[in-house]
Amino acid sequence: MLLCLLMIIAQLNVFNEGKFDPQQQFYPDSVLPHSYNVLHYNIDIEFFPPYDSIAGTTLITAQAVNTIDSIPLHLGGEHDIDSLMVNAVSATYTREDDTIYIDLPSTQYPGDEFDVLIGYAGKPTEGLEQSFSGFYTNTQVDHASKHWFACFDQCWDKADSGVTITVTVPDNLYPAANGILLSVDTLSGNRLRFNWDHHYPITTYLISVMADEYIILERTYHGYPLKYYAISGYQSLAEQMLDSTEIIMELFDTLIDTFPFKTEKHAQAHSGGYNAMEQQTCIRYGQWAWNRGDIHAHEIAHSWWGDAVTCITFDEMFINEGTTSYYECLGTGALRGPQGFLDHLIDQRSGALAFDDYYHWPILNSPNPFGTNVYDKGSWFHHMLRQLIGDSLYFPAMKEFYHTYQGGNASTEDLKQIMENYYGQDLDWFFHQWLVETDYPxxxxxxxxxxxxxxxxxxxxxxxxxxxxxxxxxxxxxxxxxxxxxxxxxxxxxxxxxxxxxxxxxxxxxxxxxxYHRAEVTIPKDSVLIVDDDGGGIYNNKYEEILDSLGFGLLVWDCSAKGLPPDSVLTRYQAVFWTTGRVVDPVSSVTRDKLNFIISQQIPLALFSSFLPVQLQGSQFLSDTLGCIYNGDSTITSELTGVIGDPVGNSMQWWVMPAYQNYTFDISSCGVGSAYFNTDDWAIVRNPNMPLVFSIVEARLIANQSGYQSSYELIENIIDYFNLSVGVEENPLVQSPRQVNFVKTIYRDNGDITFHIKAINPTRLSVYDLSGRIIRSWNVQGDITISWRGDDPGGILLPAGRYFAVLRDGSAFDQFLMIR
Known part of the structure; x- marks a missing residue:
């Protein structure tokens, strides 16, 4: 088993990168009545150095669905409107934040087409980022498209016939955009105008422009162009990504259908930033994603899931991201083989489980539609659905889902109906438990x-x-x-x-x-049974805490819920810890029979019961079995002293909470005293003829007091006295990684995070972000120290926030939460 120590330094900043930000506020999916349908956008825009300001026009062609006299559109409130015309006639309007309410010059009836032309200029507060020598539009989160062009900025109203984008930039830049490049015009003032046209349905957040001093790489695949817009110096990396593109595309062509936009192009581009984005026909990769095969597979898969078929609302982002994240695994398998597919699934599961442990969010209607629950747990939804119905049904059903909703929007209900049609059985239960309920088994x-x-x-x-x-x-x-x-x-x-x-x-x-689960596997002979007989109290919690920290497998038997444990259960365990807490009459005759059974089977028994000597005073069970005689004394003395040389008392001293009355006892002939309050006021006794310890002091009532031992030492003494052994973990191959919620050691080494690892076997250390995606990896063996300055493989510092380190050898892996 892997032995490791992970040393972490921390700053309490929230991770704020790309598609994941738990603090991000999102617009509701539909806040406005929408009685028209967008047919086409024609965007004519100029970007001005240093690429923080724009000026342009947007011509929106739409069709009335209902009889309408006014319509809403979206444009960032930071922009000035120079002109606004409907069907070439000036129109009046009002503005409220980022929404424009336009009064139509004439009533539009169902089926009528009309044009809205808006001229505007300003500095976008969102959706535009500087990058290397140029810029890129960044619109994947919070409906930011409206901050660089006028639109109806909701994912469920696609422009049915596409978008035309005319981009004017300084002549040192090449702006890559959706669709095909029709022409380039030379303008005065050292400017160029690029005319792009895209003829497929498209939602607003997939419309984009990326401009830089690109070097264009191109090859042909199945009759259509594969392009890469590369930053100078990274052409060889771009060629490698084109190689992997062909492998991934071949798989998706087979599993789903041929590339949805094959009459135009499949393009990819380098950009600044740290995220990647599936912009339709022209994928953008931030720096940390340039050489990531899994992200490459993810963004290419979006061409089918997210671009061609788009979620109906952001509450159903699972349709885009959960589906794509599973095809990401399939694409990773195409690049790295079957083990690569499984390894990536395991990595997704580890990140998603840790996310579930922290946030407890459902996949549908998630507070953050771009959380790891939507991506990686969503991926596992598809993996489990595939296991349930089989490959012969799953993949044809996904093809049908694609063909049915290609070019439009789809909901989870749409997916469920198609899956049920193929499977022939109800799947409400499956979709509900994995998409609506939180957490995991x-x-x-x-x-x-x-x-x-x-x-x-x-x-x-x-x-x-x-x-x-x-x-x-x-x-x-x-x-x-x-x-x-x-x-x-x-x-x-x-x-x-x-x-x-x-x-x-x-x-x-x-x-x-x-x-998708966590599992702890143990065998009874290596486990301890805790009998919770405290009448609904919480005294059992301390025993759980201590025994778990000592490495024992545990089963807690709640007598309030289940009654007394049957003999068949008791005999399976190597020891029983039985607590009655502060119950006044704790032991019935049936309970006494059960305790006698444990003792007769020579099962080690630690019995904690504050009032038992009072209840059973004068009984043979108290004197001849437990080894004590109730003497009528009681004490509120706090200091509990262990007998010198006794294996349980062990010369120790404990501080007992003074507010609790303790009914002490004398020692009978069969008992040996282990700890006492006063000379004749005994509190803990053991029977040397059988593995039995009895205490009137509950572990929970022993306080952590300076200069005294804790309840941990008392339980540890009892464990040693019983000669109990801790079993070896029984699930070494696929045990879900455990999240460690404490930091063992903190190093502050010039701001670096320092990992000190002791690895018996060849081991791999990987750092992940909260989406479960690999940031950095190292191969390690032996006793080694690694310092990480918080950068990606290209040396770019990552944002402060929560990350995970995963240590994996050939047989096990552990996961640790860290904050930098």
Whole structure:
């Protein structure tokens, strides 16, 4: 197992990059009545150095859906309007923030076409970024297209017949845009005018211009051009990306259909910034994405999912991003082979699980439509749907979904209906639990072999109160051989499976990487049973906390919910910790029988019960089994002293919260005192003839007081006295990475983040952003220190925020949250 120490330095800044910003505010998807349909945009625009100001006109051709006398359009409030005409007639208007309300000179009836021409100029407050020698429009988030051209800026109203873009720039720049370049005109003042035309339906946020001193690389693929607009010095990298483009396109052509815009071009371009964007027919890659095969696959997949088929609203961004993120995995597999596909799925799952642990957001109607839950958990939705219905149905259904909604908008309901048509069964439950509910199945698994049966107990541990209906596969390992059993269906909080199998050397959950989940796997002989018999209190929490920190597998049995544990459960565990808290009459005759059963089976028992000596005073169970005699004394003394040389007391001292009355006892002939308040006021006793410790002091009531031991040392002493062993983790291959919510060591080394790793096996350290995408990676082995200054492979410093470091060797991986 990988041994590692991760040292982290932190600054509490929020990650604010690209498509992910949890603090970003989004416009509602439809705030205005919309009774017309946009047919075409004709944008004529000039960008002025230093590329923070623009001037232009937008001609919008639209068709009335209802009888209308006025319409709303969007244009950034920072722009001055020079002119506004409808059908070549001046029109009046009012403005409210970024919305223009236009009074039509004449009534438009359903089916009537009309033109709106708006002249404007200003400095965009959003949607325009400087880059190297030029600029790019950046409109993927918060409907920013309106800040550089007038439009109806909602994703569900595509311009049905496309967009014409006339771009004027200084003559050292080449502006790449949507569609095909018709001509270039030379203008006065060392300017050039580029005339672009795109004839396919397009939504506003996919309309774009990127301008720089580009070097244009071009090749032909299946009869249409593949282009790359490269920054000088990066041509060889661009050629490599064109090579991988052909591999990825070949896959998507087969899985979905031929490239949606093949009569024009498939282009890609370098830009500044750190994000990538699927602008229609001309993808933009920020610096950190230039050499990323997975991002390359993601953006190319958007040509089908997001561009040709677009989500109906941002609340359904899953249609774009979740679907594309799964095809990203498929494309990564085409580039890196089947293991590359699985590795990328695992990486997506790790980032999404960590995101779920922090935000607890659903995929649909997510507070942030560009969160990791929408991308990577959305990808896992598709992966699990594919596993459920099979390749023979999944891929044809996705083709049908594409063909049905190509050029338009689609909803999750549209996807569900097509999937149900192919599958022939209802899928409401599947779509609901993965897209509407939050979080994931958090599985606690215990297995044991009894007679001829392999028994596997599974409990869903998530605290949302919702239990997933899931197919689970188990990997049974016999030396180096894997036998997969399942899928076995679970649709409740707990279930026990019994299989006719020989005893495996180990057992894993989801060995073939099919389920979005976390799982902790253990075997009872390496586990401890905590019996929570405190009447609904929280005394059991301290035992859970301590035993978990000591590495024990745990099962907590809540007597309030389930009654007393059956004998068949008790005998599976190497020890039982039983707590009754401050219940006044804690032990019924049935409970006493259950405790006697544990003792008769020589199962180590640690019994914590404050009022038991009072209730059972004079009983043989108290004197002959527990080893104590109630003497009628009580104390509120705080200092609890351990007996010198006793394995439980161990010469220690504890500070007990003084507000609680403790009913002490004398020691009977069969007992040995371990800790006391006063000379004759005993609080902890053990029976040397059996593995039994009894305490009237609950671990939760021992305070962390300077100069005294904590409850942790008491429980550790009891564990050592019982000679209990911690089992080896049972799911080394595919155990979901655990998020460590504390920092072991902090290094402040000139602002760098320092990783100190002790790795027995060859190990890879990777740094991810919150979307689960790799930022940096290193191969490590042995005892090594790595300093990272927070930059990408090109040396560009990344924004401050939350990142994840993942350590992975051939058999395991751990994940740590860090903040820089």
């Amino acid at each position: 958090d599985l606690y698994v215990i297995w044991w072999h009894e007679q001829d049966s392999l028994n596997i107990f599974v409990k869903q541990m998530q605290t949302t109160g919702f239990y997933f209906k899931i197919p689970i596969e188990f990997g049974l390992w016999y030396q180096d051989s894997l036998v997969v059993r399942g899928p076995l269906w679970m649709d409740d909080s707990t279930i026990t499976f019994s299989l006719h199998e020989n005893t495996p050397d180990s057992l894993t959950v989801d060995p073939l990487i099919k389920l």
